[in-house]
Amino acid sequence: MGCNCSENKKWECSDSSIDIALLEPELAKHAGSPINLIKVLQKAQELYGYLPLDLIVYISSALGVKPAKALGVVTFYTQFKTKPVGKHLILLCRGTACHVNGASGIEEAVSEYLGVSEGDITPNGLFSYNNVACLGCCSLSPVMMIDNKAYGNLTKDSAVKILKEIEMREASLCG
């Protein structure tokens, strides 16, 4: 609780890596329009990877919805993440076709290789994974998607190999 002088100051997020200026055009476009809440949240997540609580509150006030309601929306949809995600977000399919063809083994292998469980980020910040319902590539089950690209007919080994390849690409990027 403080005085109102902060009104003149630019809003800052608890996560200093978040540059709110990137989102302002979208906020301006939908100011006072609760109907576009999901759209704006999606845009914010696209920009920042996840939605910290104070950002959700900030968005809700810009759009004119109650913060509790915005949080309710965030927690309802599985797409929204309130914790930081890895640079490469792995979506592991746990749909029916993938389940029948051994998706639980793939999760075991991925989780064992990365050393984290669902939703947590690896220490190097490269990966995190989430289970999803179906990626629509069921005929190639089991399937995972990384950075919008689907990988099919996975085995425990091939899944780990794909992760290793990404790691290698990243390593060569860093020189």
Place this chain on the structure above:
Amino acid sequence: MRITVGEGSCGVAAGATEIYSLLEQGIKAFGIDCMLTVTGCIGMCYLEPIVNVTLSDGQLATYVRVSAEAVGEILKLLCNEENNAEQYLIAQQDQENLDAQQRIALQNCGIIDPENIDEYLDAQGYQAIKKCITELTPEQVIDEMQASGLGGRGGAGFPTWFKWQSARGSEGDKKYMICNADEGDPGAFMDRAVIEGDPHQLIEGIMIGAYAIGSDEGIVYVRAEYPLAIVRLELAIIQARERGILGENIFGTDFCFDLAIKAGAGAFVCGEETALIASLEGERGMPRLKPPYPAQKGFLKLPSNINNVETFANVPWIIRNGGSAFAAIGTEDSKGTKVFALTGKIAKGGLAEVPMGTTIREIVYGVGGGIRGGKAFKAVQMGGPSGGCIPAKLIDTMIDYRSLAATGAIMGSGGMVIMDESTCMVDMARFFIEFTCNESCGKCTHCRIGNRRMLEILERICNGEGQDGDIELLSALAEQVKDGSLCGLGQTSPNPVLTTLRYFRNEYEDHIYNKKCTARQCKPLLTYTVIDDLCIGCNLCAKRCPSGAITGELKKPYIIDNEKCIQCGKCAEVCKFAAVAVD
């Protein structure tokens, strides 16, 4: 000369993008005179990546499972050099399976370039909407739909014309035409294939519906997990606007219509129409009681009509060919064709569009090529989390709404997950109830808590802790959840349990009373033993065992201590000599 590369999500996952760029480089390097384009999914996902070559004489050659080497051979062929491209040609049987299908919704998928509106226009594209707005009254369009007998492909099969008429009759100047592309049923991907492979056909279908109900604004609600579909549809909308096909005074008439895309955010229940509307309005996707139906009070409380992607995709064909031509296909109560997604333990997974009334056997052993690895067909799961498991003994069931309902399953969106002897039916029931528990919006008690209790019972059965009376308790709960839930999610969620109980009760009993999982899926019920004759004593299993349950001397058979064993299965997995027996 024209070369197309199948780049649906499935083709891309199989490496089609790399194949495309290899072809592109080759064509440039050798100065080959031909057109290279992408196309959508033709439905033969098991053969991806697929490359089609149309030679100057009109001859079409389809190359399948195309690798980098295959690209080399194809390029040689294009340069009229000696080559071995022939070995990559599609097998005759596969071609026959494709030709045997009757394609309406998928007619252009895998053939035209979805990113080029001209190719759709050349395939009679936008002729149907033109005919509607220049020659037919909205009532006549609805009459044609009634004659076609088209039922909604989103699951329930409700007559499309009736919904349109009711939305048309609703009072109000502003009406919305909404397309449900949420495709939540895991194991179904026909809607994705239509949007990725032929987005203009979807747009045209939506436009015809909009004209019929008197709407000038449409929304397509696409699930977030379909990024490529969103990109292709966006592009198609832009191209249609550029041609004046979307916008004001379309084809010089009074008809105005525009279309927007809204991306879903990952919630199965948002496929339910009232939940979908709530989601469009920026709310949590919670279903509400009907009536009022969306036709009276839908998006923003204005009259709205919601149809599924595949439903819309059939509409242009119906207008071009007449409702009666569509009604001539299929059975008495189910008209036209239906797209099925074949997945699971099937040899040839993919999409198949066949007339309603085709039997399960014809699909599984015809297009589907039977069970993978020659194993025995055990059951097919139809209708996803709302559907049921149909056992092998009913394999000659005709696929139409009535016959499927009699089995306890439903048509649903057309996902067919095939199961063989290695699929545990209790585990499947557990899987679906877990899915429902995760996806239940929590609004009504029976769905929220009843499903949770069912899951607990199923989990304990799978963990070998099933008790006498569990089966009865499950059945009772299932009936209560069915009766006590507000929306289709809860009303149908017990179906997987009820059908497996009906057809595979013996498996439940095996789990509960004999502590056995004959499909060898429920790990806590398995015992691992070393087969002395096969074990060479390499020590690998003992090294991998996380609980120290395996002991022995090098070069002598090892022993597994069942007291210490935690049934993780690592030993059987690492053994190179198949010396660990699982029972």
